Amino acid sequence: PYLRDTYPAPINTSSKLLAHLWGQYHDPTTEQKALDEYDNLKLRPGDDFLTFKNDFVRLAGETGKPRSTWKHEFNRKLYDSFQRSMVPSFASPAVTFDQFVVEAQQIAIINKRASERQATERQTTNRQNSNNATRGSRGGTRGPRFLPRKQGATVTKPLSADDVKRLYEEGRCFICREKGQLANDCLQKEKSDRPR
DSSP states (O other): OTTSTTSSSOOOSHHHHHHHHHHHHOOTTHHHHHHHHHHHOOOOTTSOHHHHHHHHHHHHHHTTOOGGGHHHHHHHTSOHHHHHHTHHHHHOTTSOHHHHHHHHHHHHHHHHHHHHHHHHHHHHHHHHHHHHHHHHHTTOSSSGGGSOOOTTOOOOOOOOHHHHHHHHHHTBOTTTOOBTOOGGGOHHHHHHHSOO
16 A cells, blocks of 8 residues: 555655665664674584574674674684684784684584594494494304303413414413313313313
8 A cells, every 4th residue: 555646655765665664674672682692692512603604794793893893703702622723813913804704614614524523433433332232242252262161161261362372383282281182182171071
């Protein structure tokens, strides 16, 4: 109805249209909301950097922050380790806000990749630990060291790699350590395997 010529106060210019729209849709609390959002804006580890940067620029503009303070304010809203990464650029008066943001974005990409790599490594480690725990709950891995003992059999101390090598080179039994016989032909083994 506002655009019709028959309306008592028709909108017939663009400035009247903008004034009308401003009156209809302007929220008087917009500036306060923007200021509250700006005060609470903080980049945390894992947050999307581009979203943070865009929110910062929008809110800094809406709240009327002078552009000369943006670099300082932006740095203040980064998390601590990120701020430490940005010290050389922040300290240099020759680095503008736009240059500072470009460098920060590069560091954010590096941090994100490192974080993803750590998460992948953690998942791999957790999977391996889970597999080892599962294997252990099923009686251990296969092999003679984990076979159940016969009743009354004596337990021999596991050999170190050096002991195995030395016994092998000397041609000695791995059980009784006597020369000239193999472990599966050992008389001491036969005695210990027999039930008492």
